[in-house]
Amino acid sequence: MNAPASATGTLNPAQLEAVYHLDGPCLVLAGAGSGKTRVITHKIAKLLHAGLEPRQIAAITFTNKAAAEMRERARALVGPRAAKALVISTFHSLGVRMLRADGERIGLKTNFSILDSDDVLGVLRDCGGSSDNALARRWQWAISLWKNQGLDVDAAEAAAGNDDERVAARVMRRYQERLAAYQAVDFDDLIGLPLAMMQRDAEACAKWQAMFGHVLVDEYQDTNAVQYALMKALVGGAPGAAAAPPGRTPFTAVGDDDQSIYGWRGATIENLKRLPLDFPALKVIALEQNYRSTGHILRAANAVIAGNPKLFEKKLWSELGEGEPVKVIECDSEEHEAERVVARIQALRGGRVGEGGGMKFADFAVLYRANHQAKVFEQKLRAAQIPYRVSGGQSYFDRAEIKDLCAWLRLIVNNDDDPAFLRAVTTPKRGIGHQTLAALGEFAAKRKESLFEALFAPTLAAALKGKAIDGLHEFGRYANELEHRARHTTGGEDAKALLLQWLQDLRYEQYLYDSEESDKLAQARWSNVLDFVDWIARRCGGVLTQEGGTFETERHSVFEVAQTISIIISIAERGEDSDVVTLSTLHAAKGLEWPHVVLAGVNEGSLPFKGQEEQMSAERLEEERRLMYVGITRARRTLAVSWLKRRKRGRETVAGVPSRFLAEMKLDEVATKEDPRERLKRLRAELAARVQASEASAAKAAEDAKAGAPT
DNA sequence: CATACATGAATTTTT
DNA sequence: TTCATGTATG
Numbered sequence: 001m002n003a004p005a006s007a008t009g010t011l012n013p014a015q016l017e018a019v020y021h022l023d024g025p026c027l028v029l030a031g032a033g034s035g036k037t038r039v040i041t042h043k044i045a046k047l048l049h050a051g052l053e054p055r056q057i058a059a060i061t062f063t064n065k066a067a068a069e070m071r072e073r074a075r076a077l078v079g080p081r082a083a084k085a086l087v088i089s090t091f092h093s094l095g096v097r098m099l100r101a102d103g104e105r106i107g108l109k110t111n112f113s114i115l116d117s118d119d120v121l122g123v124l125r126d127c128g129g130s131s132d133n134a135l136a137r138r139w140q141w142a143i144s145l146w147k148n149q150g151l152d153v154d155a156a157e158a159a160a161g162n163d164d165e166r167v168a169a170r171v172m173r174r175y176q177e178r179l180a181a182y183q184a185v186d187f188d189d190l191i192g193l194p195l196a197m198m199q200r201d202a203e204a205c206a207k208w209q210a211m212f213g214h215v216l217v218d219e220y221q222d223t224n225a226v227q228y229a230l231m232k233a234l235v236g237g238a239p240g241a242a243a244a245p246p247g248r249t250p251f252t253a254v255g256d257d258d259q260s261i262y263g264w265r266g267a268t269i270e271n272l273k274r275l276p277l278d279f280p281a282l283k284v285i286a287l288e289q290n291y292r293s294t295g296h297i298l299r300a301a302n303a304v305i306a307g308n309p310k311l312f313e314k315k316l317w318s319e320l321g322e323g324e325p326v327k328v329i330e331c332d333s334e335e336h337e338a339e340r341v342v343a344r345i346q347a348l349r350g351g352r353v354g355e356g357g358g359m360k361f362a363d364f365a366v367l368y369r370a371n372h373q374a375k376v377f378e379q380k381l382r383a384a385q386i387p388y389r390v391s392g393g394q395s396y397f398d399r400a401e402i403k404d405l406c407a408w409l410r411l412i413v414n415n416d417d418d419p420a421f422l423r424a425v426t427t428p429k430r431g432i433g434h435q436t437l438a439a440l441g442e443f444a445a446k447r448k449e450s451l452f453e454a455l456f457a458p459t460l461a462a463a464l465k466g467k468a469i470d471g472l473h474e475f476g477r478y479a480n481e482l483e484h485r486a487r488h489t490t491g492g493e494d495a496k497a498l499l500l501q502w503l504q505d506l507r508y509e510q511y512l513y514d515s516e517e518s519d520k521l522a523q524a525r526w527s528n529v530l531d532f533v534d535w536i537a538r539r540c541g542g543v544l545t546q547e548g549g550t551f552e553t554e555r556h557s558v559f560e561v562a563q564t565i566s567i568i569i570s571i572a573e574r575g576e577d578s579d580v581v582t583l584s585t586l587h588a589a590k591g592l593e594w595p596h597v598v599l600a601g602v603n604e605g606s607l608p609f610k611g612q613e614e615q616m617s618a619e620r621l622e623e624e625r626r627l628m629y630v631g632i633t634r635a636r637r638t639l640a641v642s643w644l645k646r647r648k649r650g651r652e653t654v655a656g657v658p659s660r661f662l663a664e665m666k667l668d669e670v671a672t673k674e675d676p677r678e679r680l681k682r683l684r685a686e687l688a689a690r691v692q693a694s695e696a697s698a699a700k701a702a703e704d705a706k707a708g709a710p711t
Numbered sequence: 712c713a714t715a716c717a718t719g720a721a722t723t724t725t726t
Numbered sequence: 727t728t729c730a731t732g733t734a735t736g
Contacts, residue, residue: 063725092726116726134731187726264723370722372728587723609722627723648727 011035011042018252018285019043022050022214025235025279027272028254031316032301032633033292033593036254040216041073043252044086047214048078054085056213060231061090062222066591070218087212091227095190098197098208105201106193111563113184113410113417118403120186122419127174128167142168143175147188148224148266150195182450183416191226198233209236212249219591220255224266232278257311261587261627263619272311290316290633292593294323297639300665301632307664308622316633326667329642330658334373334601337642338380341366341598343681344640345386345581348596361387365582365594367631369607373600374583381581391584401512401525402532408502409562412483416450425475428511432475436468452476478505486558495540495558499533536561586631597635602628602643604657628661641665 011019015035018028019042030036040059047057059074061067067088075083089097100110115123117140124136124143142165146156153176157169179185185193198205215235217223223231236248257272276282290298298318329344331337345364366377374390381388407423414420425432437451443463444454454460455476461469482502489495503509508529513522541555582594586607601607608624610616632639647656 090726095726114726132731190726261723262725265725372721375727585723606722611722623723 011038012287012289014285014287014289015039015042018287019046021252021283021285022047022250024250025275025282026250026252027220027275027282027284028252029284029286029312029314030254030256031286031288031290031314032256032259032630033290034287034316035289035291036218036256036287037070037073039287040070040218040252040254041077043216044074045077048082052213054078054082055087056211057216058087058089058094058212058214058234059216059218060094061088061218064090064093066090066218067093091230092187092190095194095230098194099185099190102197102201102204102207103193105204106197107180108185108193109183109414109416111183111414113182113414113420114190115179115182115184115186115419117187119184119419122422123178124171124175127178128171138164139168139171143172144186144188145266146172147186147192148226150192150226150229181416181448182418183414184419188226191230195226195230195233198230205233208234209249215249215251217251217253218255220253221257221260221269221272222255222262222267223271225268225271228271228274258305258308258314258626259590259630261590261623261630263623269311284312286312286314288314288316290318291320292636293318293633294320294637296323296325297632297635300326300639300667301629303666304625304632304661304664305629308625324638326665327638327640328662328667329598329640331642331644333646334376334644334648335380337600337644338376341377341600341640341642342380342384342386344598345596346384348638359595360579361581362579363595364598365584365589365592365596365634366598366600367584367586367589367634368600369586369609369627371585373606377583377600381583387578387580388583389578389580391582391588401529404508405529405532408479408482409558411452411479412486412559413562415452415479418451421451424479425472428506428508428514430471430475432468432471436464436472439464439468440472452479483559486562489540489558491555492537492540495561496533496537498558499536503529503533586627589634590630593634593636595635595637597631597639599628599631599639599641602641602659602662603647604659605647607659607661625661625664628659632665 012035015038018026018039022043028036028039030039044057044059048054059067059070061070067090071083071086071088074086074088078086087094096114099108099112103112104110120140121133121136124139125131125133128136128139130136143156146159146169151159153169153173156172157166160166160169179189194208198208212234215231217231231251231253234249235251253275255272257269260267260269260272263269276284293301295318298316302315329337329340331340345361348364349359349361368374378388378390404423404427407420407427410417410420411424422437425437440451440454440460440463443457443460444451447454447457449457455472460472464472485498489498509526512525512529536558539556539561540558582589582592584592586599599607604610607628608616608621641662643658643662644656646653648654
């Protein structure tokens with residue numbers, strides 16, 4: 001989140017009103033760039049002054065990144081001690097916290113596992129008796145949406161409208177049984193189960209309602225039905241009741257209905273509509289002054305969003321002056337588009353256009369509707385030797401080698417975590433094949449035990465051959481030993497020694513070289529593994545050397561760190577300090593800003609997106625329009641919008657039509673063709689770049705990209 | 712059983 | 727164009 005221009009001093013009247021409304025329910029409609037995070041952090045400071053303890057203030061976000069940034073911003077205001085104690089977390093981590101503390105009240109062991117979506121997919125294939133990944137993914141999708149709507153298995157069955165959904169509901173029933181047996185929960189359960197706990201257990205409900213003196217919810221427009229219910233439960237509104245009594249705990253919901261772009265994953269604008277009804281005392285405050293963008297940009301944004309029906313009246317304005325007009329770029333093809341965008345970046349950096357001279361690469365972003373659009377830009381940027389980063393690229397923790405190691409850690413923490421067991425027992429290969437595992441699985445299922453428990457059953461000998469049993473026992477013995485050792489490490493050095501010993505025991509490095517065809521790839525993966533070890537060791541704490549001296553941080557055992565692994569996993573540093581151009585989807589760009597933004601591929605069919613033979617509903621179109629609005633409002637100083645005259649669809653190339661949103665921006669300018677002189681200059685520069693970028697460096701870049709190394 | 716080739720389908724994403 | 731799944735062949 002960004003320090004708005006007014007960061008130095010005072011809050012504007014609307015912001016002040018939001019900050020000072022401490023005692024009742026409050027909805028802050030924060031337009032794009034209106035200083036939303038400032039309001040939240042100042043309100044936190046105000047609440048502390050008013051006498052609340054830091055631990056009584058909960059600020060809930062959607063991503064770990066947003067939570068980390070908010071804590072950082074709060075720290076600047078209230079100091080490190082208070083900031084550390086504030087409960088700033090995602091819905092999901094708050095859920096984990098509640099379940100680890102009190103999950104036993106609803107029959108969940110305190111060391112339950114959290115399945116990631118790959119695990120879930122595997123379990124679903126199993127439950128549905130299908131090896132079809134696409135089918136399992138559809139089930140996963142359907143089940144997740146049901147859970148997000150607060151439906152249990154019975155309700156889902158009732159809601160299923162067609163045969164596919166009925167099958168999905170049946171799979172869901174077996175899936176839920178399986179989760180219970182594993183003592184595992186999925187991501188959706190991290191919201192749903194704490195809610196269920198509060199609804200079913202009056203004591204737990206009272207405890208958690210008493211926990212917080214004020215609850216703040218960021219990006220409120222992105223909440224789904226279950227998240228809203230959980231929030232209501234926490235602040236003391238009767239969850240799910242038709243006419244909820246007013247809440248006892250004051251809260252602040254901060255959001256922008258015009259930036260609601262996650263309807264497709266269950267977020268519902270109903271939550272905004274219902275807030276004033278569920279909380280009649282609700283104070284609604286709109287933040288309309290924008291501290292980010294210039295007049296031309298803001299006017300285009302307002303013009304586009306005016307095409308949507310309004311929930312709350314709100315119009316952005318700015319004192320930053322008119323700035324540069326929005327530029328429309330008309331392109332022959334995707335390649336042409338990428339080349340022109342690259343030329344624009346180079347021109348602005350060289351200071352040739354307007355007042356935008358001397359910019360860094362990090363001042364630029366290219367935003368698009370779908371991930372695949374990044375590809376051409378990557379090519380052209382590489383050819384021009386411009387460093388870049390692609391949003392939503394494969395995360396460090398999605399990599400196979402990291403997941404392998406995580407599976408081991410999960411198994412140590414929770415022996416009943418069968419997906420983790422299956423992954424750990426087969427990586428590296430230790431002569432335990434699927435025959436053996438199938439037999440073990442059957443045996444365990446019959447006894448209603450987890451695989452790990454079944455491992456040591458004396459009667460297992462009847463079901464399996466001696467050699468297989470020996471292998472399994474050896475594995476089990478080693479896992480137990482590792483668990484024991486992991487519980488008794490103290491601090492980072494100790495942890496590192498243990499983890500390296502473990503990797504050696506597994507012969508994991510050898511395994512990588514054996515399973516990867518090129519040594520170079522194996523090397524890259526091994527270095528990921530070592531990074532992972534360091535990362536865990538750091539989290540285990542101990543003596544830390546930093547600029548300004550050494551610090552002693554709290555020490556944790558490897559076991560303790562492993563317990564939190566799947567939830568903290570995505571906090572990992574993503575190296576955001578380097579000077580690179582950003583390529584990002586519009587969705588991933590929400591909440592960010594850049595001085596110079598290009599919206600690429602703004603064509604009918606792409607934005608608004610339309611699947612083949614899809615009938616576009618009004619709601620769908622409105623969400624696409626909000627997406628366009630989000631894109632426009634990312635820009636501080638210049639905005640360019642490009643569209644394609646020829647567009648690829650599948651194999652064939654079809655005529656491209658500029659997006660209706662382009663007309664809706666009501667730009668005075670006519671679409672600009674490329675100036676012939678500019679074109680010549682560009683082509684010349686490109687030729688030079690192409691000569692310069694030797695084959696070798698291109699090959700290296702390709703190799704790096706393949707190995708997943710950051711550029 | 713494993714590899715080679717053909718065919719078909721292609722949003723958005725966090726936890 | 728690419729990726730993944732399906733079919734045919736050795």
